[in-house]
Amino acid sequence: MYRTHHCNELRSSNVGQEVTLAGWIDSTRDHGGVIFVDLRDREGRTQIVFRPEEYPRVAATAHTLRNEDVTQITGKVARRVDGTQNPKLATGEIEVVASSLNILNRSEILPFPLDSEVGNEDLRLAYRYLDLRRPALVRNLKARHQVVKVTREYLDRNGYLEIETPVLSKSTPEGAREFLVPSRLIPHHYYALSQSPQQYKQLLMVGGVERYFQIAKCFRDEDPRADRITELTQIDLEASFIEREDIVQLIEGLLLEIFRATRGVDIQTPFPRLTYHQAMDRFGIDKPDLRFGMELVDLSDLFAGSQFKVFRGALDNGGVVKCINAKGFAKITTGQIEELTNLAKASDAKGLAFIKVEAGEWKSPIVKFFVEAEKAALKQKLDVEEGDLLLFGADRWEIVCTVLGRIRLKVAEIQQLIKDPNELKFLWVFDFPLLAFDPAENKWSSIHHPFTRPKREDLQLLQDGDYGQVRAEAYDVVLNGVEIGGGSIRIHEQHLQAKMFQVLGINAEQQQKLFGHLLKAFTFGAPPHGGIALGVDRLVMLITRTTNIRDVIAFPKNSRGFDLLMDSPSEVPEEKLRELHIQNHKR
RNA sequence: GGAGUCAUAGCUCAACUGGUUAGAGCGCUGCCCUGUCACGGCAGAGGUUGCGGGUUCGAGCCCCGUUGACUCCGCCA
Numbered sequence: 001m002y003r004t005h006h007c008n009e010l011r012s013s014n015v016g017q018e019v020t021l022a023g024w025i026d027s028t029r030d031h032g033g034v035i036f037v038d039l040r041d042r043e044g045r046t047q048i049v050f051r052p053e054e055y056p057r058v059a060a061t062a063h064t065l066r067n068e069d070v071t072q073i074t075g076k077v078a079r080r081v082d083g084t085q086n087p088k089l090a091t092g093e094i095e096v097v098a099s100s101l102n103i104l105n106r107s108e109i110l111p112f113p114l115d116s117e118v119g120n121e122d123l124r125l126a127y128r129y130l131d132l133r134r135p136a137l138v139r140n141l142k143a144r145h146q147v148v149k150v151t152r153e154y155l156d157r158n159g160y161l162e163i164e165t166p167v168l169s170k171s172t173p174e175g176a177r178e179f180l181v182p183s184r185l186i187p188h189h190y191y192a193l194s195q196s197p198q199q200y201k202q203l204l205m206v207g208g209v210e211r212y213f214q215i216a217k218c219f220r221d222e223d224p225r226a227d228r229i230t231e232l233t234q235i236d237l238e239a240s241f242i243e244r245e246d247i248v249q250l251i252e253g254l255l256l257e258i259f260r261a262t263r264g265v266d267i268q269t270p271f272p273r274l275t276y277h278q279a280m281d282r283f284g285i286d287k288p289d290l291r292f293g294m295e296l297v298d299l300s301d302l303f304a305g306s307q308f309k310v311f312r313g314a315l316d317n318g319g320v321v322k323c324i325n326a327k328g329f330a331k332i333t334t335g336q337i338e339e340l341t342n343l344a345k346a347s348d349a350k351g352l353a354f355i356k357v358e359a360g361e362w363k364s365p366i367v368k369f370f371v372e373a374e375k376a377a378l379k380q381k382l383d384v385e386e387g388d389l390l391l392f393g394a395d396r397w398e399i400v401c402t403v404l405g406r407i408r409l410k411v412a413e414i415q416q417l418i419k420d421p422n423e424l425k426f427l428w429v430f431d432f433p434l435l436a437f438d439p440a441e442n443k444w445s446s447i448h449h450p451f452t453r454p455k456r457e458d459l460q461l462l463q464d465g466d467y468g469q470v471r472a473e474a475y476d477v478v479l480n481g482v483e484i485g486g487g488s489i490r491i492h493e494q495h496l497q498a499k500m501f502q503v504l505g506i507n508a509e510q511q512q513k514l515f516g517h518l519l520k521a522f523t524f525g526a527p528p529h530g531g532i533a534l535g536v537d538r539l540v541m542l543i544t545r546t547t548n549i550r551d552v553i554a555f556p557k558n559s560r561g562f563d564l565l566m567d568s569p570s571e572v573p574e575e576k577l578r579e580l581h582i583q584n585h586k587r
Numbered sequence: 588g589g590a591g592u593c594a595u596a597g598c599u600c601a602a603c604u605g606g607u608u609a610g611a612g613c614g615c616u617g618c619c620c621u622g623u624c625a626c627g628g629c630a631g632a633g634g635u636u637g638c639g640g641g642u643u644c645g646a647g648c649c650c651c652g653u654u655g656a657c658u659c660c661g662c663c664a
Contacts, residue, residue, distance in 0.1 A: 033621030047624070067614095084622055092624090109615065112598055115625080116613080119599070122656065175664030198664080222663040223588095230663095346590085346660060440661090449664035504664095548657095559657065 002072060008044025010077055012093050019096060020074040021046060022104070024133065025065050027115075035062045036095075039073060042138060047086070047095040048073050058101050068107035068114075068133075074100040121550070125564040128555055140552045143262050144540045148215055150261045151235050154254050160211040160237060165200035167193060167217065172514055174450050174504070176220035182580040193219035196533065198449060199518055201238040202490055205529040206521045213237035215536070221561075227482065227538055229549050230561050235485075238531030244475060244489060247532050248428060251477055251485065254534075255426070262543045263422075271426040271477070279429050280398075284405020286432070289481025290425035292417040296322045296404050299392075302377050308369035310353065314394035321394045324404050325382045326411045329389040330356040330363075336414060340391070340407055349403040353392040357384055366392075409481070421545055427478050431455065434462075434472040435503065443505045448474045450500050451518075452488040453530070467503060475532070484539050487532025494522040 003022040010019065023041035030036075035050040052059035065071070075098040086092030111127055112118045114134050124131040131137060152162065171178055171192035178192035194200075197216050204212045216236040224230060235254075239246070252269040259267045272290070279288050282295045299321045303311045311321050326332075332340075337354065344352040355364035362375070370378070382390060391407055393400035412418065434454050435444045444467050446452060453473040454462050461470045474488035491497045497519060501511045511519060540552040550556035557563045577583060 027624075027626095029623045029626050031621050031623065031626075032619065034623080035621090036623050036626085038624070045624095049622080052621080081622065084624085086624060089624080109597075113614065116599075120656085123598085172664085177662080196664080220663060223661085225663085226658065228663070343659095446664050451664085560655090 003041075006043040007039055007041040007046040008090055010046060010091050010094050010096070012079060014077045015079050015094060017077050018074065018099075019077055020072060021048075021096065022072045023070070024107075025067055025069045025071060027067065028065055030063060035059060035065075037062065037065060039071065039096075040133075044090055046091045047080075047089070048075065048098050049078075049095045050098050050101070054097070055099050058098055061101050061103070062098070065101075065103075066107065066109075068110055069103060070105040070107070072102040072104055073098050074102075122558070122564060125550070125556070125558060128565045132554065137551065140540060140544045140546060141554060143544050144536065144552060146262045147258050147536060147540055147543070148235075150257050151213075151215070151254060154257050155213045155237065158211070158250065158253075160213040160239070161209060162214060163204060163209065163212050164214060165194070165197040165204075165216070167219075169194040169200075170514075173506070173510075174446065176222050179219050179221050182582050184580055187581040195220050196234070197236050198451065199515075201236065201531060202451060202518065202529065203521055205238055205240045205492075206524065206526045208240075208527075210241070210527075211237075211239045212531075216533075224549075224559050224561070226547065227541060227549050229537060229553065229556060231557065233536040235534040235536055236531070237533070238529060240527040240529040242489075242528075242530055244430070244473060244530070247475065247487060247530060251532060251534070255477075258539070259424070259543070265422075265424070267424055267426065271428050273428045273430060275431040276429055276433065276471075277431070280401045280405070284401040284403070284408060285481075286429055287476065287478040287481055287483045288427070289409065289412070289418075290427060291420075291423050291480060292412050294324050294326060294408050294412065294417075296324055296401065296408070297382055298322050299378070299381070302374060302381065306369070306374065307371075308366060310350075310366075311369075311392075311394045314396075314400075317396075319394065319396045320400050321392065322400045322404055323378075323382060323390055323392045324408050324411070325384065326389040326391060326415065327385070328387045329411060329415055330358045330387045332356070332389055340410060343406055343410055344393070344403045347403045347406050348399050349393060349395060352403075352407070353394070355390040355392075357386055357388045357390070360386065423480070424542075425480055429476045429478060430474075431471045432474045432476070433468065434458075434470040434474075435467045437468065444503055446500075446504065448472055448486065448488050450504055451490045451497070453491050453496075462499070462503070473530070477532075477534070479539075479542055482538055482542060483535075484542065485532055485534035487530065489528070489530035492522060492526040492528050494519050497522060 002020070004020045007021055007023050021039055021041070023039045026038040026040035026045055028035065028037050033052055037048045037050065038045045039048050050059040050062040073096065075096040077094050078097050080093060080095050110130055112120070112123055114130065118124055168181060168191040171180065171190060176195045178195055181191040181193060183189045183191060196218050197214060201212055214236045216234050218232050218234055220230055220232070222230065252271060256267055256269055259265055274288070276286055279286050281298070282288070284296055300315060303315065303321050306312055314321060341352045353364070353366045355362050355367055378384065384390065391404065393404045432447050434447060434452060436447050438445045455471045455473050458470045472488060474486065476483050476486040478484065491500060498511060501515065506514065537549050537552055541547070541549060544552060546552055555563070555565060562569070
């Protein structure tokens with residue numbers, strides 16, 4: 001037996017016991033005579049004291065200890081001398097007086113310190129096994145474990161079966177770029193790594209499974225972001241004979257239990273709800289952060305008679321004028337104005353009009369175009385006070401909302417409007433558009449995915465070809481401005497699914513080739529069904545207040561999808577390629 | 588595919604307007620130290636300033652290119 005206790009276990013009540021601990025040397029304080037050592041394992045730290053007058057040979061060996069040496073230490077638990085207790089340490093009331101020291105393995109000097117922040121992420125990733133020794137990373141992985149554990153228990157209790165679906169799947173034209181895997185046995189044919197178990201889980205519903213879930217690995221060959229990675233994990237579920245409200249209740253219950261287990265808080269349910277249109281109109285984004293206000297206010301009526309050319313032009317073209325009031329931000333610097341303007345332009349705005357309210361005056365290049373009545377109405381509608389900064393957008397509705405939505409987030413970041421790091425603002429967003437026109441490809445594409453059910457009341461719009469107006473029976477769950485999950489009620493009728501594919505520009509022949517399995521399955525009594533997927537990585541980020549997705553994953557790839565620890569992807573011998581019937585292009 | 592920021596000792600960072608031998612803290616090495624917990628003291632080692640080119644009497648600093656990292660836009664059913 002290597003140990004009798006772990007390093008976060010011993011307390012005053014253990015005084016007098018002989019114990020054995022095993023772990024890593026976290027730090028040494030060698031006084032020449034007495035030596036103190038902090039021993040660390042996964043659970044915590046315990047101070048070991050080596051006393052030359054009691055155990056001279058053990059103390060002599062202890063002089064040679066260096067950080068990260070792996071040791072097994074036996075000794076008696078002693079109450080610390082009065083005045084030397086360490087309140088910062090859970091085990092700070094006691095120490096272990098070592099009577100035996102067994103060095104299990106020496107460590108070289110580490111390439112970076114474990115006890116302070118290291119900015120060089122390459123280095124951390126290259127030595128991930130060392131980085132994982134940091135308590136912060138272990139804490140994140142523990143939270144992740146809790147999330148998955150609670151999920152399994154909760155969904156089991158609710159009648160959901162955990163079922164695995166293939167990772168090697170079929171390439172489809174819609175959706176994220178896929179990782180392809182060449183087949184050895186079937187030359188010149190390729191699997192695609194599953195970007196989601198979507199079709200399999202729907203086929204499980206056709207198979208009468210009724211309630212399925214999976215902690216599913218998904219692979220998407222797209223450029224990563226701070227909260228996105230190519231290899232992600234989802235809590236994926238699907239159920240038959242259910243409606244949106246069933247999913248909403250199920251997920252609210254699940255999140256309640258997850259946050260209770262991980263953060264020890266009871267979150268407020270039910271969550272507030274917004275339609276997609278409301279979210280865009282009021283917050284300029286489909287995943288609003290409700291931890292602060294600064295809502296978009298529509299001023300189109302107010303400026304209906306405006307002579308200001310920019311507003312006039314937008315309104316005459318059927319657009320809108322909207323404004324946000326950045327309270328107390330009149331002290332914005334010229335550089336920050338420029339930063340916001342650049343952000344607006346990058347979001348397809350022509351510019352960003354602003355008014356600073358300083359020393360009782362409205363300072364702005366545009367204020368001279370406003371008549372007194374407009375100023376008075378503006379003041380009333382936006383609750384304008386000394387020190388405020390008004391930021392305007394005038395253009396098409398979509399553009400104005402998007403631009404001001406991004407400005408709103410940027411201003412909140414600069415002003416540090418989020419004061420309480422523990423605040424949790426959940427909401428549901430419903431009624432997304434089903435389809436969006438993609439000018440780059442000159443075709444309609446799904447907002448969610450091609451299996452999403454149109455809302456019943458909008459089916460006629462779909463038949464009429466008014467695709468942009470059709471709403472989907474889809475839902476996203478949002479926490480603090482982050483989309484943590486999304487799903488939909490699905491199409492279960494063959495003819496409706498075929499219609500969707502046709503709208504998406506997939507002809508009958510391609511439909512059979514690519515989705516024949518699904519279309520055929522739907523002809524054999526497919527039940528009404530729907531589901532949702534929650535992003536585990538993002539959820540754990542929010543739970544642990546981590547801003548970098550790589551910090552909640554044991555072995556993450558970097559922003560180019562490169563694994564610095566294993567040096568992957570790597571080249572392979574020609575022989576292996578031949579076996580797979582593929583050939584490298586000459587470089 | 589596009590944009591921004593960054594790259595100086597093992598780590599975290601300095602280095603004024605382009606100007607002497609590129610500094611500090613931590614870590615490391617050696618010696619000393621019997622109640623520390625960021626232990627302390629003394630001494631020491633450690634640098635192709637990512638790489639390549641250019642401007643200049645002189646480049647860590649300016650210019651061009653390149654590589655890499657991170658972040659953002661596009662993309663992410």
